[in-house]
Amino acid sequence: GAMRIDVVTLFPELIENCLRSGVVGRAQERGLLAVRTWNPRDFATDSHRTVDDRPCGGGPGMVMMIGPLQAALERAQDGDGPVRTVYLSPQGVRLTQAKVAQFARGPRLVLLCGRYEGVDERLLAHAVDEEVSIGDYVLSGGELAAAVLIDAIGRLQDGALNDAQSAEQDSFSDGLLDCPHYTRPVRGALGDVPPVLLSGDHAAIRRWRRKQALGRTWLRRPDLLARTELDAESRRLLDE
Ligand code: SAM
Numbered sequence: 311g312a313m314r315i316d317v318v319t320l321f322p323e324l325i326e327n328c329l330r331s332g333v334v335g336r337a338q339e340r341g342l343l344a345v346r347t348w349n350p351r352d353f354a355t356d357s358h359r360t361v362d363d364r365p366c367g368g369g370p371g372m373v374m375m376i377g378p379l380q381a382a383l384e385r386a387q388d389g390d391g392p393v394r395t396v397y398l399s400p401q402g403v404r405l406t407q408a409k410v411a412q413f414a415r416g417p418r419l420v421l422l423c424g425r426y427e428g429v430d431e432r433l434l435a436h437a438v439d440e441e442v443s444i445g446d447y448v449l450s451g452g453e454l455a456a457a458v459l460i461d462a463i464g465r466l467q468d469g470a471l472n473d474a475q476s477a478e479q480d481s482f483s484d485g486l487l488d489c490p491h492y493t494r495p496v497r498g499a500l501g502d503v504p505p506v507l508l509s510g511d512h513a514a515i516r517r518w519r520r521k522q523a524l525g526r527t528w529l530r531r532p533d534l535l536a537r538t539e540l541d542a543e544s545r546r547l548l549d550e
Contacts (some may be wrong), residue, residue, distance in 0.1 A: 312344040313414070313467055315460055316386035316393075318379065319423040320361065321453050322347035328457035333471060334464035342467040345460060346386070350374070353381035362426055371427040379429065383422060383437050392417040395439045398452035398459070399424065402441030407482035409442070410462040421459065423452030485538030487531060489522040521547050 317325050325347055329335060337343040350361045355377065362372040387393050394417050403409070413419060422429070422438060434441075444455045464470060471477055481488040492503040506518045524544055527535050540548070 312341050313416070313418075313463070314344045314346065314389075315419045315421065315463070316346045316348060317421045317423065317453075317456050317460075318348045318350060318382045318386050319451075319453055319456070320349060320351060320425050321423075321451065322349055324451075324453040325423075325457055325460075328454070329460060329464070334461050337464045337467050337470040340469060342469050343460075343464045348382040348386045350378040350382040353378040353385075365427060373427050374424060374429045376430045376433045379422075380433055380437065383420065383433075386420045387437075389418075393420050394418070395420045395422065395437060396459075397422045397424065397429065397434055397438040397441045398444070398455035399428070399441040400443050400446070400448050402443040404446075405442055405444050405459065405462075407462070407480075410459070411466065411483075413459070414463045414466040419463075421452075421456045423456050425451045482534075485534060486523045486527045487534070489519040489526075517543075517547065520544060521550075524548055 319325055325345065329338065329345060334343065338345065351359045354360055361374060361378050363375045365371065365373050383395070387395060394413075396419060398421060442455075442459065444458050449455060466477060477483060479488060492507060496503040496508060504518070506514055509515065520543065524535075524547060527538075
């Protein structure tokens, strides 16, 4: 069945619009991924549909209050099987491809998007399993971060990518950056395609690509190389 992801957000249209196109839009059309949104505003109890309040202790901005958010979260978490509830937050663990792959294996995800100064800490302590950050910068809300996470998970679903191998070749899946890519024309004003790629020698092409991947990882992201357990072929290529 489809991988289901529930998102608690004040801006459901932001999530939906981010995920309509391309591979992840198609994954939803194919029934591989089902994204549902829950708006805390629909769970507010006053006539103004209030979801935020002033911070205790004073200071600028507003804080998402417990009541409507907890009600929305409980509806999102409701259903069969275990759920993993994630708060998108600049204070969370940094998202990596390894983490994305782990999320893709389940259990079902419930994503909580903050706005304003954030969420009342007591709700986070009570209802959230982990916090995830998409990088060391501050967004105005968790929606784009949730969409990033869902996009990365969605394209890993079986049948989402047309070429089954293309996810394996991508950067990070084997701990290295991807090799460079070329297409026709093979000669042009901007230069020629590397001849080995036109040689038809598949073993030579594979070696060249691996060398390129190793080379650019070494140049651009030596931190990745230090953490990667290289296979015998890669170690041999590095020694050449
Ligand atoms: N006061 C909070 C702090 O400094 O930790 C930041 C609040 S931010 C303006 C509003 C919301 O955006 C947060 O509650 C969170 O859901 C989301 N957000 C901001 N930056 C993020 C990031 N780097 N990764 C994931 N979510 C982020």
